[in-house]
Amino acid sequence: MKHRLERLLSQEEIQAEIARLGQDISRDYAGKELVLVCVLRGSVYFAVDLSRRLSIPFILDFIGISSYGQETDPLGIVRITKDLDVHIAGREVLIVEDIVDTGLSLNYLLRNLKTRHPAGLRVCSLLNVPARRIVTVPVDYQGFELPNVYAVGYGLDYHERYRNLLEIAVLIEEPQ
Amino acid sequence: MTVITVSRQFGAGGELLARTVAEELGFLLVDRKLIAAGLAELGLPPQLVRFDETAPKAEQPEKKRRFYVTALHEYLMNLAASRSIVLLGRGGQFLFRDHADAFHIFVQAPLTQRVEWVSQIYGLEEKAAARLVREQEQRKRRYIRRAFGHSRVDMALYDLILNTAKLTPQGAVKTALFALSRFSERARQPVAPAAVPGIRESGKDSPFMHESETEFARVLDFYNIPWQYEPRTFPLQWDSEGHVTEAFTPDFYLPDQNIYVELTTQRQKLVWKKNRKMRRLKELYPEVNAKIVYGKDYSSLLKKFGLDKE
Numbered sequence: 001m002k003h004r005l006e007r008l009l010s011q012e013e014i015q016a017e018i019a020r021l022g023q024d025i026s027r028d029y030a031g032k033e034l035v036l037v038c039v040l041r042g043s044v045y046f047a048v049d050l051s052r053r054l055s056i057p058f059i060l061d062f063i064g065i066s067s068y069g070q071e072t073d074p075l076g077i078v079r080i081t082k083d084l085d086v087h088i089a090g091r092e093v094l095i096v097e098d099i100v101d102t103g104l105s106l107n108y109l110l111r112n113l114k115t116r117h118p119a120g121l122r123v124c125s126l127l128n129v130p131a132r133r134i135v136t137v138p139v140d141y142q143g144f145e146l147p148n149v150y151a152v153g154y155g156l157d158y159h160e161r162y163r164n165l166l167e168i169a170v171l172i173e174e175p176q
Numbered sequence: 177m178t179v180i181t182v183s184r185q186f187g188a189g190g191e192l193l194a195r196t197v198a199e200e201l202g203f204l205l206v207d208r209k210l211i212a213a214g215l216a217e218l219g220l221p222p223q224l225v226r227f228d229e230t231a232p233k234a235e236q237p238e239k240k241r242r243f244y245v246t247a248l249h250e251y252l253m254n255l256a257a258s259r260s261i262v263l264l265g266r267g268g269q270f271l272f273r274d275h276a277d278a279f280h281i282f283v284q285a286p287l288t289q290r291v292e293w294v295s296q297i298y299g300l301e302e303k304a305a306a307r308l309v310r311e312q313e314q315r316k317r318r319y320i321r322r323a324f325g326h327s328r329v330d331m332a333l334y335d336l337i338l339n340t341a342k343l344t345p346q347g348a349v350k351t352a353l354f355a356l357s358r359f360s361e362r363a364r365q366p367v368a369p370a371a372v373p374g375i376r377e378s379g380k381d382s383p384f385m386h387e388s389e390t391e392f393a394r395v396l397d398f399y400n401i402p403w404q405y406e407p408r409t410f411p412l413q414w415d416s417e418g419h420v421t422e423a424f425t426p427d428f429y430l431p432d433q434n435i436y437v438e439l440t441t442q443r444q445k446l447v448w449k450k451n452r453k454m455r456r457l458k459e460l461y462p463e464v465n466a467k468i469v470y471g472k473d474y475s476s477l478l479k480k481f482g483l484d485k486e
Contacts, residue, residue, distance in 0.1 A: 001484060068398040069481035078399050102477060104399040132473050135401060135433050150476050159482055171479075 002176055005152065005162070005169040009144060014126070014154060014168060015049065017143045021124060022053025024141060025094065029056055032092045035118075039109065040064035040082060042098040042163065045155035046126045050096060061086050065105055078108050093118040094141075097125040098155045103137035110137065127151060127168070178203070178260040179278040180356065181268030183334070186312035187290030187305075189345040190283035191264060193338070196349045198262040201356070206255065206263045214251055220244070229265055229319050245323050265316070269333045270324040279359050281352055282334040285341040321393065325383030330402035330431060335359065388441045388474060389427055395477070396430070404429045408436075410464070412456045424453040426466055436466040441474055 025034075036058050038047035044062075051060055064082035093113060100106055106123065113121055124141035131148040152158050153165030162169070180197060184190020191207070198205035208228055216222055224244045249271055255261060256272065263272070272278040285293075287309070295305035331337060336355045338348040383405050384390045396403045407429045413422035426436035438454070440447050447470060454468055469477075478484040 067481060068395050069483045077397070101480070104395065104401065107401070108399050132476060134437065134467075134469065135430065136435075148472060148476070150479055158479065 002174045003158075003171050004174055006172055007167055008146075008149070008151060008170050009154075009168040011166040014143075018046070018049050018126070019053050021126075021141050021143060022050055022055075025050075025124065026053075026055040029058075029092060029094070032056075032119075034058040035084075035086060035088055035091050035093045036060045036096055037084065037088075037093055037113070038062045038096045039098075039105075042155040042157065043096050045163070046098050047096040050124070059086055063109070065109060067105070078105070080112070088113065088116050088118045090117070090119050092120045093122070095121070095123045097123060099127040099129065099151065100125040100137060100139050101129040101132040103133050103135040106137045107135045126154075127156075177256055177258065177277065179256045179268070179272045179275050180260075180262045181272055181278065181280045182262060182264050182283060183269050183281070184265065184283040185285065185290060186309050186316070187294040188283045188285040189293070189340045189348065192345050193281070193283055193340075193348055193352060194262050194264040197352055197356070200349075200353055201260070201262070203260045203262045204255070206252065206261050206266075208264075211248065211251070211266075214255070215247060218247070218251065220247055229316065267320050267324050270320070273333065279336070279356060280334045282331070282337045283348065284337065284339055286339075289341040317397065322383070325405040330404075332402075332431065385427075386439075386441070388439055391483075392428065392437075392439055392469075392474075395481075396428070401433075402431050404431065410457055410461055412453060412460065422453075424457055434465055436464065438466065438468045439474065440468060441471045447471075 034054075034056065036047060036051060038044060038060065040062055041064070047060065051058065061084045062082060063080065063084050066079050066081050068078075095106070095109060095113070097106060100123070110121065110123075122140040123138055125139050126143040127146050128139050128142045128144070129146045129148060149170045150158070151168050152162035152171050153168045155163055156168065157163045158171055162171075180194075180201075180203065182190050182194040182197070184193075194207070195205055197203070204210070211228060212222070215224070224240060224247075228244075228248075248266065252263065252266065252268070252271060256263075256275065269280045269282075272280075291302060291306045291309055294300065294309055295302050298305065298308065300308065336352060338351060340348045343351055384393065389405075393403060393405070406425045406427060409423050409425040411420040411423045414420055424438075426438040428437040428439070429435070430437065438450060440450055447468070450468055454466060457464065457466055475484065
């Protein structure tokens, strides 16, 4: 698909928003045992920067889930491809997402993690696209609310491209 | 007459449970063998039995398959009218969903456990057993979707869900018999049947009108989101004699989310008609949650899953 990129959020805007989120989270989780659950792979960039902005102790862990359409998916159903290394029972858990749009994968993740009996389970997403929501999911900490656009950069990809952009851009289709 | 339906994950021991429950209660076990004999007696060509619990992909003789499914359903309904049965598989949970004296059991076990059992019973390597389990599960899902326009994951359809890994197969039988004895007691009490949304009655091969709907259903199945296809039609306009002149049937209903979803892959500027219907729906049925997934949303979904053309 022929396309071009149009800048949506600059590096400075992103980092300022992450600093704000870091303050809010540090305030809300003061004195608690926090586990940051970074959802592979797109959220890694955000999770790293967010964790640097936290002024409270925390454990950083990663989880991966299969995505629809992956040829490697053997069963035709979503599954964990990389599980957490830490036990979250009785702990405060904050899922760190790069973007929440349809809510499908986050819905699965919430259902899965709830069965492990965390003390609390919340969601922090840098980007939120409520216009594309199919299933209802909570977003407790939100960076930017986006209109119905396809965003890339800062971890978000299009066919594995553009993850490494420092800014966030809109991918715009161009006539062939 | 009483109908007990037993749906099962492949390798979870549903067949054993159905057979034992039927023996214990003196009910007729309806399985592949009985169905083949029963349909042959009715004059159905024996080669059609190959469509039993299957829903082939493309380029298959669909008319014949649909004919088989219709004949099967009629046969099962007639059978249940004359005697009590235990029906193994065949989408019995949907077929007898509104049957006043039906009890629906689902037999499951964790995947690793089923693969292990299948490996032992069929004498297969673990990898081959896993492949068999996967293929059988996909086949069943496809059959249910195409015969009933429904995903199998809606647990609300079942009255009893048994995990044979926890209970052992014998324990599962005992639990089922105990639950059935309680069910029989309750069945004697006159209770008003609960209102249940209808499922699409379609004689068509696939209930879906468009490829995008098929894909959307697959996405929902993947993320284990229960759905129903076109379960309800909302009248929007009536003539002076009260006849409905305009109606709206959203494509999907997601019961866990309590939301109706209408898919449209038309261009944005051509969807005004659907937008108008949606506005009217909200006016007349404010309690109903509904949304349109536009072509742009759908295209983003495909992009996200890497399914668009690069």
